Amino acid sequence: MSTSTDFEYRPTTRTGRIANYVDTRVGGSSIVKEFGRKIFPDHWTFMFGEVALYSFVILLLSGTFLALWYDPTMTSMEYKGNYVPMQGVEMSGAYASTLNISFDIRGGLFLRQLHHWSALLFAMAVAVHMLRVFFTGAFRRPRELNWVVGCVLFILAIVAGFSGYSLPDDVLSGNGLRIADAIAKSVPVVGTYISMFMFGGEFPGHAIIGRLYIVHVLIIPALILMMIVIHLFMVVVHKHTQFAGPGRTENNVVGYPVGPVYAAKAGGFFFIVFGILAAIAGSTTINAIWNYGPYDPSPVQAGSQPDWYMGFSDGGLRLMPGSWPFSWEINLFGLAIPLAILLPLIPMAGMFGAMFAWPWIERWVTRDNRVHNILDRPRNAPFRTAVGAAGVTFYAVQMIAASGDLIATHFHVAVNDVIYWLRALYFVGPILAFIIARRFCLALQRKDREIVLHGRESGRIQALPHGEFVEVHEPLDEYRRYKLVDFQDHQVQPARANAKGKITAGEKVRGRLSHLFFEDRVSPVTPAELEAAHGHHEPEPVAVGAGSHASQIEK
Amino acid sequence: MKALSQKRRHPMAALALLVMALLLTGGLYAVATTTNEAKAETTTYSAQDIEEGQKLFQSNCSTCHGMKAQGTSSGPSLIGVGASSVDFQVGTGRMPMQMQGPQAQVKPKQFNEEQTDQLAAYVASLGAGPTVPDAKDVDIADGNSANGAKIFLANCAMCHNAAGQGGALTRGKYAPSLMGVSEKHIYEAMQTGPQNMPVFNDANITPDEKRDVITYLKTLDNNTTVGGFSLGSLGPVSEGLFIWTIGLVVVIGFTVWLTSRAA
Amino acid sequence: MGDHRDGNPHKSGAVVTSDGAELDQFPDPGLPPHRPRMTDVDSKAAKRAEHQVVLLFLLSVIGSVIFFVAYFGIRVDGPLYDAVNTEPTAQLRLQNxxxxxxxxxxxxGIGIGVVHWARTLMPDHEIVEQRHDLRPESERAEAQSILNTIxxxxxxxxxxxxxxxxxxAAVLMPLPFVGLLKDLGPTDLKVLRHSMWDEGVRLVRDPSGTPIKASDVTLGSAFHVIPENLTSLGHEEGYLNEKAKSVVLLMRLDPDKVNVSEGxxxxxxxxxxxxxxxxxxxGCPIALYEQHTHHxxxxxxxxxxxxxxxxxVIFGPASRPLPQLPITVDSDGYLVARSDFHExxxxxxxxxxxxxxxxxxEAN
Incomplete structure (x- = not known):
């Protein structure tokens, strides 16, 4: 607090007087001192977390407006609103009030579309932000726990989305709930009771909309808000990561101060994100629930899909063959077990588990427990990039499977063939993605080496006196060069014996993984190599690396 | 050209290329999917119509359906399918088929209205079947779109999509989009069950109800989509695709601008 | 926290860095010299940027005005999605x-303006801030001793x-609250068994509720059917719950083409x-019937x-065939159920x- 006895602070400006007034009553100087000139590094990939945060704020704002008119009741009523094709139709209060918001409240349609588009953008921004953090290694010590908080936020975003998607009580979302009911029922023994508890008895019952409403407007937003606070608190504690470059070390942060530059940019960006969403919401239809009709267990529509963030689960269900080569429903001690539903859920759960645990998995394989404030360029961590590509592919195959029928109609192929191909890709795709992504990274690293050693292609062709044509390469300045050479490459860490002289099974696995990840690698150029490259016109191929297949760098 | 080749290394070049490619494919797609409409008036058939129709039939249809429309291994018998069926199949260009496939495709009509009527007259003369509806049956001014929506959602939306945009069936077959299809052809399709579509006879969906369904479809067809661009009215998939393509590109564009140094 | 980036000769030892990296590292050249922007050196450019920002803020004002013009100025007069009068729908679209x-x-206007301001007119010197250890060891020891004292x-x-x-006590205490959740729903699973179908219940069309004669169901047609006794059930009495179990698809096939098991x-x-x-x-409704392939x-x-x-099942993730509803005709020729489903x-x-x-x- 600023009111100390040995130093009397006399504010001289108006800002100073206001600040003094606030500080002597509630304190705040220390906050300004801590944050006022805090440094944030600038890179476009660092902005997705902000996109997520801002779309969440927009969700809260638009959601509050919607809650003023939305009525979470399943009590049936006759529609008397402005939308002709539903006039006189029996429907739940929830559906009727959603129609009213769309057609009778001025600006209501805009708010609904704004809210739904924000939800899609929110989930996407969370996902892209996570991918950025993963592929640049920003989750490494000391940020492992924040990665976990981020993973929790991703799951909360999915739950928030699904619960909101169901609130209009239309046919499309009702069939989504029906599927949720079946998935709950597939859990052995307790599943049936879980379903009965969820719906207050049989599906669909009269309870689910009210319950989802409280989940959607209170529980989940509160949890998300809590997690965001923890997330941001940790960002402040850790300070932001930065990419390697001249002047940037593990022990400093290079960037712009919060006040004024960063605050202006970040604050302005909120308005920009809002502007983007408002433009989309004004111009582009989303979830035209009036087309689907009020929920009724009989109708269904072609192209029944969930929102994109739930697509992977729907796709997983589509890919599993239920009766081929035999029926995947088994009877265990008299209990019916629908493996066709349960089996595809297991790899999905595995993927999410691996996502949560990845910081520790990577640390275990690399034996790298150091603090990392400098980010990896994705190409400089080929193993991680390859694992990430495999994970993304696994996820994407399932997401694509969820739109198999639309792919079939739009590309004039049979939906069955789409599913057959995707079933194969489900297994082969991640492996292919792993190999391709790793090769890509290694190739890019070699390209970087070449640029460092021989300079950038200038595009100027020169004729030499003896008739040879050569392209002039411009050497890099030291700043650009430093950007390309300032990284660490991991080496294979073979399985080692423990204190008792034994190589444990776990250690063997680790050794093998280490081999798989790091046997091919490209080291950063050293000054000696650069010297050599400049010395000779045509340098010999340089062998790098200590792995079994040390890669060859060729001119 | 020189300026262009220098700019190809610009960080935004890939982005610009992507946007151009997206616009191009989108444009081509829009051109490729423009539908064509077909319309015809109904009449009673004279003996001359039937005779002319027979000639047309024998020269254009008999390869698959047989000289007397009795059917062959490559085409079904047409005895008793009625004039309505012919008017639909020929009037929408589905017949004559270009080649054997999972199902007949809509394509530009091969016969004009008069020829279509003559073919219909000939087939109708072979055995009693559903007749071509007259204008009163499909007058949407008398229809009730609320009732039509109910019937449409219960009987049709599962194949044709809730907004009548069509959808996939098994092994390459599909339910076509109903947008831009004439009232008469919708009526005839319900009446006759072309391809793999089930028949909705008058006991199942009464003529009044059929008119209501048509009224609802025309309501969707005539009205613009209130929310703005419809994204094909395909539901969450096209919405997800939109946010992951255009949404993401716009957001990235702004982040790159925001974090770059001013010149 | 040794790391080679600090120039600290002591390495953490957790990882062997690349071969002889220590000797062969490029020196950090430090931050590149600051390159002034147009607005830093040219006061005209700075003035221009200022004007642009002002213009953007004014655009924002225009945007807000457009909102109110659209909100009050555009009338949606008439019902929406009318088959004939399409004007109101177009008006709503325009308003939206x-x-x-x-x-x-x-x-x-605000966002781009502020960012433009920051990019062109606020200082763009990169500033270096030192990171410090998250928690000094001395503090950690102190905390530990405090915890011990507590x-x-x-x-x-x-x-x-x-x-x-x-x-x-603390383990048991929360259990009452878990127990309170018990009445979220009933626990008698018997409700899942039976639908409203029963012997003699007429098959009627969904949603109109009209009964169906066997002769109405011509070859190739498909009827969406509910039990007649459902039509008199109110929404509050569980109409949707019962409908969810009793919806039926009715089709006529050529009897010669169908394999029917003995029972x-x-x-x-x-x-x-x-x-x-x-x-x-x-549990999705299987409603897509292909009349020629019979799929x-x-x-x-x-x-x-x-x-x-x-x-x-011939394709896809389902593991069991659809339950069949036994049907017959009553004396008036209408289709009726013989019994409920047998599963x-x-x-x-x-x-x-x-x-x-x-x-x-029960059935036998």
Whole structure:
């Protein structure tokens, strides 16, 4: 607090007087001192977390407006609103009030579309932000726990989305709930009771909309808000990561101060994100629930899909063959077990588990427990990039499977063939993605080496006196060069014996993984190599690396 | 050209290329999917119509359906399918088929209205079947779109999509989009069950109800989509695709601008 | 926290960095020299940028005005989605568009303006801030000793009985709240077994509720059917719950093309078959009927059922055939059910096989 006895602070400006007034009553100087000139590094990939945060704020704002008119009741009523094709139709209060918001409240349609588009953008921004953090290694010590908080936020975003998607009580979302009911029922023994508890008895019952409403407007937003606070608190504690470059070390942060530059940019960006969403919401239809009709267990529509963030689960269900080569429903001690539903859920759960645990998995394989404030360029961590590509592919195959029928109609192929191909890709795709992504990274690293050693292609062709044509390469300045050479490459860490002289099974696995990840690698150029490259016109191929297949760098 | 080749290394070049490619494919797609409409008036058939129709039939249809429309291994018998069926199949260009496939495709009509009527007259003369509806049956001014929506959602939306945009069936077959299809052809399709579509006879969906369904479809067809661009009215998939393509590109564009140094 | 980037000769030792990296590292050249922007050196450019920002803020004002013009100026006069009068729908679309664009312009004006201001007129010197250790070791030791003191003074260690009874009480205490959740729903699973179908219940069309004569069901047609007694059930009495179990698809096939098993010979009426519309996979309505291939397709997950083989699964994720509803005709020629389904309809639940056994015993 600023009111100390040995130093009397006399504010001289108006800002100073206001600040003094606030500080002597509630304190705040220390906050300004801590944050006022805090440094944030600038890179476009660092902005997705902000996109997520801002779309969440927009969700809260638009959601509050919607809650003023939305009525979470399943009590049936006759529609008397402005939308002709539903006039006189029996429907739940929830559906009727959603129609009213769309057609009778001025600006209501805009708010609904704004809210739904924000939800899609929110989930996407969370996902892209996570991918950025993963592929640049920003989750490494000391940020492992924040990665976990981020993973929790991703799951909360999915739950928030699904619960909101169901609130209009239309046919499309009702069939989504029906599927949720079946998935709950597939859990052995307790599943049936879980379903009965969820719906207050049989599906669909009269309870689910009210319950989802409280989940959607209170529980989940509160949890998300809590997690965001923890997330941001940790960002402040850790300070932001930065990419390697001249002047940037593990022990400093290079960037712009919060006040004024960063605050202006970040604050302005909120308005920009809002502007983007408002433009989309004004111009582009989303979830035209009036087309689907009020929920009724009989109708269904072609192209029944969930929102994109739930697509992977729907796709997983589509890919599993239920009766081929035999029926995947088994009877265990008299209990019916629908493996066709349960089996595809297991790899999905595995993927999410691996996502949560990845910081520790990577640390275990690399034996790298150091603090990392400098980010990896994705190409400089080929193993991680390859694992990430495999994970993304696994996820994407399932997401694509969820739109198999639309792919079939739009590309004039049979939906069955789409599913057959995707079933194969489900297994082969991640492996292919792993190999391709790793090769890509290694190739890019070699390209970087070449640029460092021989300079950038200038595009100027020169004729030499003896008739040879050569392209002039411009050497890099030291700043650009430093950007390309300032990284660490991991080496294979073979399985080692423990204190008792034994190589444990776990250690063997680790050794093998280490081999798989790091046997091919490209080291950063050293000054000696650069010297050599400049010395000779045509340098010999340089062998790098200590792995079994040390890669060859060729001119 | 020189300026262009220098700019190809610009960080935004890939982005610009992507946007151009997206616009191009989108444009081509829009051109490729423009539908064509077909319309015809109904009449009673004279003996001359039937005779002319027979000639047309024998020269254009008999390869698959047989000289007397009795059917062959490559085409079904047409005895008793009625004039309505012919008017639909020929009037929408589905017949004559270009080649054997999972199902007949809509394509530009091969016969004009008069020829279509003559073919219909000939087939109708072979055995009693559903007749071509007259204008009163499909007058949407008398229809009730609320009732039509109910019937449409219960009987049709599962194949044709809730907004009548069509959808996939098994092994390459599909339910076509109903947008831009004439009232008469919708009526005839319900009446006759072309391809793999089930028949909705008058006991199942009464003529009044059929008119209501048509009224609802025309309501969707005539009205613009209130929310703005419809994204094909395909539901969450096209919405997800939109946010992951255009949404993401716009957001990235702004982040790159925001974090770059001013010149 | 040794790391080679600090120029600290001591390495953490956790990882062997690349071969001889220590000797062969490029020196950090430090931050590149600051390159002034146009607005830093040219006061005209700075003035221009200032004007641009002002212009953007003014655009934002225009955006807000557009919003109000659209909000009050555009009238949606008349019902929406009328078959003939399409004007109101177009008006609403226009209003929605202008509301959106107004707000978007309002937001963009402020956002782009402020960012433009920051990019061109605020200093763009990069500043270096040092990171410090998250927590100095001395502080950690201090904290630990405080914790120890708290632990000691509380007496938790010295009085284990106290501690253990508290743990026991604290474990039990939340359980009442879990118990309160019990009445979220009933626990009698019997409700999942039966639908409203019963002997003599007429098959009626969904949604109109009109009964169906066998002769109405011509070859190739498909009827969406509910039980007649459902039509008199109110929404508050569980209409949707019952409908969710009893929706049926009715189709006529050529009897010669259908394989009928021994026990089901009298379940169809001259090739008119009735099957539950609820998918045995995860419960979507199976309503896509292909009249020539006799396949039923689920639009949610593409499970395909073969009608000619008692709806056995031929593609997709479903594991069980659709339950068949035994039907016959009553004295007036209307189609009626012979009994309820002989198994619970819809997706599998653990206790389902017990239900199947009981229901089949009941039926026989």
């Amino acid at each position: 568009l202008l509301l959106g664009l107004g707000i978007a312009l309002g937001m963009f 632990y000691d003074e509380s007496g938790v260690k010295r009085r284990p009985l106290l501690r253990n009874t508290l743990i026991g 089901r010979k009298d379940w169809n009426v001259d090739g008119i078959f009735a099957y539950s519309k609820v998918c045995t996979h995860v 039923l397709l689920c639009p949610c997950h593409q499970s395909t059922f073969d009608l000619t083989n008692e709806c056995e 619970p309809v819809g997706p599998t639940y653990s206790q389902r096989d017990f239900a199947v056994k009981d229901m089949q015993d």
